[in-house]
Amino acid sequence: MTPSDSIPGPVIVCGDDALAVRLAGELHDIYRQPVTLLVPDADTIGPQPPATTRVVEADTADAAALREAGVAHAAAVALVYEDDEFNIRAALAARRINPRVRLVIRLYNRKLGRYLAELLDQAAVVAGGHAGESAITVLSDADTAAPALAATVVAGTSKVLQADGLLFRAIERTPLQRREATEPVLCTLALLSSTTEDPDGTEGTDASGPAGPRLLPAPMEIAQSAQRGAVVLEAVSHTAPSPAPGRLSTARLPVMELFSRRVRWSLAGFTAAVIAIAIISKITTGDPVAHSAYITLLDLFSINDPAVDDTIERQLLQLFTGLVGLLLLPVLVAAVLEASGSFRSASTLRRPPRGTADHIVLLGLGKIGTRVLARLRELDIPVVCVEEDPEARGIPLARSLRVPVILGDATQDGILEAARIHRAHALLALTSSDTTNLEAILCARTTNPDLRVALRLYDDEFATAVHRTLRAAHPQAVTRSRSVTSLAAPAFAAAMMGRQILGAIPVERRVLLFAAIDVAGLPQLEGRTIADTLNPGQWRILALDTTDPADRRPDLRATRLDGQSHVSGLLFDLHPGHLLGPDDRVVIAATRQGLAELLSHRPQATPAH
Structure with a gap:
């Protein structure tokens, strides 16, 4: 993104933990935005911010600190303090100073977040600004990290996108994998540098030509590039195994x-x-x-x-x-006691059904675990939870979804066995203790050496060391270690660029942006067919939102907290002759320059006075 492509004015990040620094780095490295970082102490909250970032130190984001950071002329402000009350106070102060500033607020309480967004939009109108669709975005690190964590255990990667209840992953394929692939892909996002197969080339060059990556290639280029690696987009799905022949299902009995x-x-x-x-x-x-x-x-x-x-x-x-x-007589007594215990469990917490297999064992039902549980159930993936605290935040959700829960310390003997770890598909350790997560992973690997595992670790250096050690000890098994702040930062950065941004995926040294945009007012899209809108190297339409405009989600990144399935309205198999109308909404993949050019032709809304 060139300076002319940037959003007008600087962006400000306010926070007191590693998420603020990672968010500043994401805005600087991916979106090339000038960033001001407002933190209590830049030396104690995590990794160092980019060298070009302006740092303002203040204990709280009060009106004086926000003015010093330049909120009066800022285009967007991210408030990512760990305390919800701090973020609410700072949001109110920022809105008073600059009614037109875009706010991205970190709140765990979704209901409170909706009320706050309505309140701030009303305040903007009263103050002479305008309440746009993307003026206020309320996120939580738990919500934004959940899709990537869910995809880690389902697809073995965190390079994912979330749109309208669906998950998609971008994966690299070598020329041999491209030739041998039997399953169709949604689209080819990029052709990689020739150095994928040619060591004499320059890996990751931004130059044009065969040596550099080609983003959003034309169909003819894809057909003629059999010797180049590619980045393709696939849907993330999970199919539960069917019962073996002759074996009765416990659900039927x-x-x-x-x-x-x-x-x-x-x-x-x-x-x-x-x-x-x-x-x-x-x-x-x-x-x-x-x-x-x-x-x-x-x-x-x-x-x-x-x-x-x-x-x-x-x-x-x-x-x-x-x-x-x-x-x-004693057998009848035992049967009565077992039946009564099972009925009590049905009204409180379920135990894993006998014969449970190919499921995901989820350790921890705190903030992160609760969101991941909802996401996994939304994907219809069988889950067995392990939680030490019977009053944990996610216990009511697990009860409502009838998800089996084992109460106990995952590091104690017999707990993981009760969760049927020996027949599990993957283990996802998301407790707040790094040592508990690591110990549980090591215990599980002794029982099931080929188990796919992913664990939450706060420190990035420690996570890297653990990942390398586990991968060396078990080379045939998938091992992932994830930091929630590093997973959440891209979503917060995308929200600061506008709610229509679904995410960004790096391709060597370049970046592809994914956005959900309305066709109305865009001459390159409105009134044109799908084939006519294709602009190789700049943008490409991936899907059409067929949901009725009155029922559309304002933010396609949003997920259901209750974990119930959501019927997506996105249609990917588009006929080239389909004509786009003003009421249509599309999901596109674009380069920075392409997205900026596409949106630059839309008439700007006139602020209300």
Whole structure:
């Protein structure tokens, strides 16, 4: 992005932890924006900011500190303090000073965030500004990191995009992988440098020609580039395995969840014994089958008259039946206790059903774990949770979604085994303790060496060291270590550039932006067909939002907190002759220059006075 492509005015980042510094770096490195960083102490909150970043030190973002940082002429302000109250106060102060400034606020409470956005928009109108669709954006690091963490265990990567409840990943393919690929991709985003196969080239050069990466190539270029690697876009999905032939599903037989295997086998044995006794009684007495079965049951429960005057065979059979009845009593008591315990669990927390397999074990139901759980269930992925605190934030959500939860310390013996870790697809450790996450991962790997694991670690250097060590010890298994602040920073940066920005993906030394934009007012799109809108190297339409305009989400990055499935309105298989109208909204991939050129032709809204 050239200076002329930047948003007007500087951007300001206010915070007190590593997220603020990472956000400043993202705005500087990816979007090439002049950044002012307002922090209590730049030397103690994490990695050092970029050298060209202006740093203002102040304990709080009050009116005086914001004025010193230049909020009066700023285009966007990010308020990412860990304390929600600090962010709300700073947002109110910033809005009073500059009614037109774009605000990106870090809040965990979504409901409060919606109310705050409405309040600040109203304040902007009263103060003589205008309340645009992207004027206020409320995010949380938990919300923004959840899609990447979910994709880490599902697809093995965090280079993902989120749009309208769907996840997409951008992956690199070598020329051999491109030739051998059988599954279709949504699109080819870029052709990589020739140095992917040619060591004599210049890796990552920005120059044009065969040596440099080609962003958003034309179909003819893709067909003629068999010797170059490519970055392709794929949908992230998870398909649960179907039950093996002949194996009954526990979902179809809920009684299987009420009783343990031992109790079920004991009851089956007693049933077989009673049937055998009834048959023997019929043979020895000659009575009808129904009468023999009735007499056997009376003897079993010891409510029949003693067979004093009957034959010796009848007397021995009655004594044996009574003995079976005595043995049946403790089994019935055990069955009643197990059933009552299962019913209590159904009203509180579920246990993992017997036969659970190919699921994800999620450790920790705090802020991050709760959001990730909702995201995984939105993708219809089976999950088993492990949480030490019965009053954790995510317990009510797990109960409402009927997700199995194991209460206990994941590092203690038997806890991971109870979560069926030996049959799990992946383990995601998201507790607030780095040592707990690491210990749980190591314990799980002893049980399942090929288990895909991802753990949350606060310190980036420690996360890198852990990742390399685990990868060296288990080269065949997927291992990922993630810092929530590093995962959240790109989403906050995209929000500062405007709500229509869905995210950015680096391609060597260049960057592709993804945006959801309205067609109305854009002469390069409105009234043109999909084929006519293609501009190789600048932008490309990926999908059309078919949702009714009245029902559209204002922010396609938003997800459902309750974890319920959302039917996306995005249509990717577009006919080249489809004509775009003024009511359409499209998702595009574009370069910095391409997006700036595309949006520069839209008429600017006139501020309300």
